[in-house]
Amino acid sequence: MAASTSVVEPKTDGNVVSTSDTTRPWSATDNFISTMQFIQKQETLQAYRVMDHTGTVLNTDHDPNLSKEEVLKCYKAMILLHTMDGILYDAQRQGRISFYMTHYGEEAMVGSAAALSSDDVVFGQYREAFMLVYRGFTIDDFINQCFSNELDHGKGRQMPVHYGSKKHNFQTISSPLGTQIPQASGAAYALKMSGADACSLCFFGEGAASEGDFHAGLNMAATLKSPVIFFCRNNGFAISTPSTEQYKGDGIASRGIGYGIDTIRVDGNDIWAIYNATKAAREIAIKEQKPVLIEAMTYRIGHHSTSDDSTKYRDRKEVEERAQFDNPVTRLRRYLEHKNWWSQEEDDAYRKQIKKDILTSFTAAEKRKKPNVKHLFTDVYDELPPNLIKQQQELQDLISKYPEYYNTDEFASS
Numbered sequence: 001m002a003a004s005t006s007v008v009e010p011k012t013d014g015n016v017v018s019t020s021d022t023t024r025p026w027s028a029t030d031n032f033i034s035t036m037q038f039i040q041k042q043e044t045l046q047a048y049r050v051m052d053h054t055g056t057v058l059n060t061d062h063d064p065n066l067s068k069e070e071v072l073k074c075y076k077a078m079i080l081l082h083t084m085d086g087i088l089y090d091a092q093r094q095g096r097i098s099f100y101m102t103h104y105g106e107e108a109m110v111g112s113a114a115a116l117s118s119d120d121v122v123f124g125q126y127r128e129a130f131m132l133v134y135r136g137f138t139i140d141d142f143i144n145q146c147f148s149n150e151l152d153h154g155k156g157r158q159m160p161v162h163y164g165s166k167k168h169n170f171q172t173i174s175s176p177l178g179t180q181i182p183q184a185s186g187a188a189y190a191l192k193m194s195g196a197d198a199c200s201l202c203f204f205g206e207g208a209a210s211e212g213d214f215h216a217g218l219n220m221a222a223t224l225k226s227p228v229i230f231f232c233r234n235n236g237f238a239i240s241t242p243s244t245e246q247y248k249g250d251g252i253a254s255r256g257i258g259y260g261i262d263t264i265r266v267d268g269n270d271i272w273a274i275y276n277a278t279k280a281a282r283e284i285a286i287k288e289q290k291p292v293l294i295e296a297m298t299y300r301i302g303h304h305s306t307s308d309d310s311t312k313y314r315d316r317k318e319v320e321e322r323a324q325f326d327n328p329v330t331r332l333r334r335y336l337e338h339k340n341w342w343s344q345e346e347d348d349a350y351r352k353q354i355k356k357d358i359l360t361s362f363t364a365a366e367k368r369k370k371p372n373v374k375h376l377f378t379d380v381y382d383e384l385p386p387n388l389i390k391q392q393q394e395l396q397d398l399i400s401k402y403p404e405y406y407n408t409d410e411f412a413s414s
């Protein structure tokens with residue numbers, strides 16, 4: 001016998017039924033007007049700024065007033081990153097590493113690292129080595145990864161700059177754009193479930209925000225009220241596509257508002273605007289258990305990567321002007337000088353020392369062997385499935401058959 005079902009008959013007798021209960025899922029609104037108006041583009045959201053390009057704090061109430069040690073930690077992280085970028089970029093040009101991406105113009109993002117706790121889980125895109133520098137990933141760690149040598153934590157399985165570190169709560173970078181966004185929402189939900197006093201922070205470029213994963217990740221975090229900070233580095237380009245050709249709306253910030261997420265736009269070349277916004281966002285995310293979006297407006301001064309030549313699609317003069325007039329490193333340097341905390345002599349000495357440290361590490365890393373080929377098969381399965389056992393055997397047979405093509409001396413013995 002079929003189960004009886006009750007059907008709700010729609011009322012057609014003219015009796016009025018209240019639709020004011022907005023808790024009901026179908027009541028999207030009970031707010032009606034009888035004039036017809038299409039909403040046009042809203043006013044552009046302004047960017048929060050604390051310090052201008054001369055290193056002057058505009059409103060002293062907003063100076064985070066970090067100690068000399070804390071400010072110098074940020075500045076030194078910027079110089080280290082800048083110097084390492086120069087050496088590794090050139091190394092790729094000389095054919096010594098296979099790929100590299102610089103952070104030129106985006107060094108102020110280190111302010112976000114200073115505002116977090118080490119318990120906060122970071123999901124990067126690929127231009128966020130500042131977070132690792134700040135958290136203590138060593139120069140050796142960076143360079144071993146870029147050489148894919150036997151000391152690389154990823155055992156040579158990733159392209160250069162695809163860093164990861166469990167110790168530093170930094171999830172390994174994935175090449176496919178946007179994948180980190182729903183992952184960060186999920187990780188934040190797990191933090192919420194476990195009652196942790198921590199959030200996740202997810203970096204992405206404005207280009208990656210065109211991926212479907214961006215929308216899935218934001219809506220998931222908004223509806224599940226997950227403590228995640230979505231941090232968009234809007235540097236104006238997705239490789240050769242300028243942001244003017246990527247979207248017609250008001251940047252990425254307008255999308256956060258659309259998903260019901262607390263949103264702020266900041267000056268991305270101002271370390272203190274980034275610091276204050278990230279600190280406040282962390283508090284909202286953890287105390288109120290909900291996501292926050294920060295859009296940092298900056299400019300990519302370097303080429304997209306070593307596979308790109310940006311002179312083909314943008315004016316070199318524009319790049320030079322941005323690098324000179326509004327350089328985030330110079331801004332912080334001027335702030336330090338206003339406070340009499342840093343001299344030219346100290347700057348020269350630090351730059352010289354850090355360059356020496358990087359070159360020493362570089363020379364050692366280049367001489368290291370590659371990871372043992374067995375690591376092509378380890379760390380995914382507890383017990384290798386039959387198809388991989390077969391592939392492993394085939395690889396061994398190939399190496400033994402053609403020793404002239406496979407020089408196993410270049411690889412570590414275990």
Ligand SMILES: Cc1ncc(C[n+]2csc(CCOP(=O)(O)OP(=O)(O)O)c2C)c(N)n1
Nearest residue numbers: 127175176177205206207208235237238239
């Ligand atoms: C799913 C996917 N599509 C395309 C690419 C190729 N790709 C790599 S980086 C990039 C541009 C990303 O720009 P943006 O997110 O703004 O970051 P930026 O490089 O400017 O920091 C593209 C299209 C990719 N890696 N993954």
